[in-house]
Amino acid sequence: MGGRGEGGECAAALPGQDGMLAEMAQAIRRNELIMYYQPKIRLDTREVVGFEALVRWQHGRKGLIGPYHFVPAVEGSPLLAAFTDKTIELALGQCALWQARGHFLKIAINISARMLEDDEFVPRLLRQLAFYEVPAARISLELTETALLVNLAKGQAMVHQLRDHGVSLSIDDFGAGYTSFTYLREFMVPEIKLDCAFVTDLEVNRFNASLVRSLAMFCEALGADFVAEGVERRDDWPTLLGLGCRIAQGYSIARPMAGEDVLPWLREWAKPALALPA
Numbered sequence: 652m653g654g655r656g657e658g659g660e661c662a663a664a665l666p667g668q669d670g671m672l673a674e675m676a677q678a679i680r681r682n683e684l685i686m687y688y689q690p691k692i693r694l695d696t697r698e699v700v701g702f703e704a705l706v707r708w709q710h711g712r713k714g715l716i717g718p719y720h721f722v723p724a725v726e727g728s729p730l731l732a733a734f735t736d737k738t739i740e741l742a743l744g745q746c747a748l749w750q751a752r753g754h755f756l757k758i759a760i761n762i763s764a765r766m767l768e769d770d771e772f773v774p775r776l777l778r779q780l781a782f783y784e785v786p787a788a789r790i791s792l793e794l795t796e797t798a799l800l801v802n803l804a805k806g807q808a809m810v811h812q813l814r815d816h817g818v819s820l821s822i823d824d825f826g827a828g829y830t831s832f833t834y835l836r837e838f839m840v841p842e843i844k845l846d847c848a849f850v851t852d853l854e855v856n857r858f859n860a861s862l863v864r865s866l867a868m869f870c871e872a873l874g875a876d877f878v879a880e881g882v883e884r885r886d887d888w889p890t891l892l893g894l895g896c897r898i899a900q901g902y903s904i905a906r907p908m909a910g911e912d913v914l915p916w917l918r919e920w921a922k923p924a925l926a927l928p929a
């Protein structure tokens with residue numbers, strides 16, 4: 652998975668893991684990380700409900716490198732906290748810029764679930780929100796699960812702390828990796844994003860269609876938003892709506908884009924011709 656021409660895919664080879672992490676430590680300091688933004692919309696009204704911030708590495712020699720090439724290594728390293736702080740800083744800085752131009756756009760930031768084991772994470776996040784004057788309610792944190800949370804009780808306490816401060820949470824890539832119904836029950840998040848692997852061939856794949864339909868009902872009963880990710884075809888929009896899924900993200904809406912392209916994209920999106928169903 653990953654976007655072409657936007658750093659989602661990159662053929663350039665990176666050095667071995669240790670060398671790459673040393674380069675990444677420098678990249679964080681030298682501001683080589685940048686964020687792309689992808690909209691999430693309501694399929695029935697075409698309303699833009701927010702943007703997901705997706706990191707890329709603007710490498711001096713190798714060009715734009717997508718997160719699959721470095722996030723897994725960073726997540727298992729001591730760099731994770733500095734990397735996470737940097738991504739939050741970039742996303743909040745962009746959000747503050749949009750705010751200053753009168754656009755109060757919601758922003759979703761990807762956070763490795765491992766950050767929930769760091770006692771300093773919430774205070775640091777709150778300081779960054781205060782610095783950029785972004786209200787907590789304007790952001791949500793998408794928890795990506797690449798490793799089993801060692802301490803579920805601690806994770807739960809952190810989730811409550813975030814919620815008490817008005818920060819929304821979302822379970823990302825639901826159905827893939829380690830995410831489970833235990834997570835949903837213990838964390839009671841207001842949004843669940845179904846992994847894109849289950850959002851394909853909905854007309855012919857009975858398993859995927861049944862899963863989307865039942866998760867849509869499940870989320871509705873819970874009062875949580877249900878988001879289909881990786882929606883690549885416009886033809887899937889009515890299919891998803893028919894299955895009860897009203898919120899989607901994917902190339903059929905827009906590819907991830909640079910921060911400066913977001914407001915022009917919003918202006919185009921608001922034009923009636925584009926807002927009509929395919």
Ligand code: C2E
Pocket residue numbers: 652653654658659660689704705706717718719722738760761762763793795823824847880881882883900901902903907
């Ligand atoms: P994700 O959170 O599931 O993000 C969605 C990924 O799907 C993005 O890949 C996006 O470009 C891609 N995508 C969007 N629409 C479509 C589509 O219609 N079809 C297909 N095939 N793909 C689509 P990207 O940007 O390469 O990010 C990959 C993963 O890297 C993310 O998956 C997330 O787990 C991680 N990641 C990205 N940014 C960050 C970050 O700032 N922090 C952390 N911890 N992880 C990040």
Ligand code: CA
Pocket residue numbers: 703761793823
């Ligand atoms: Ca995500």
Ligand code: CA
Pocket residue numbers: 823824844846847880
């Ligand atoms: Ca995802």
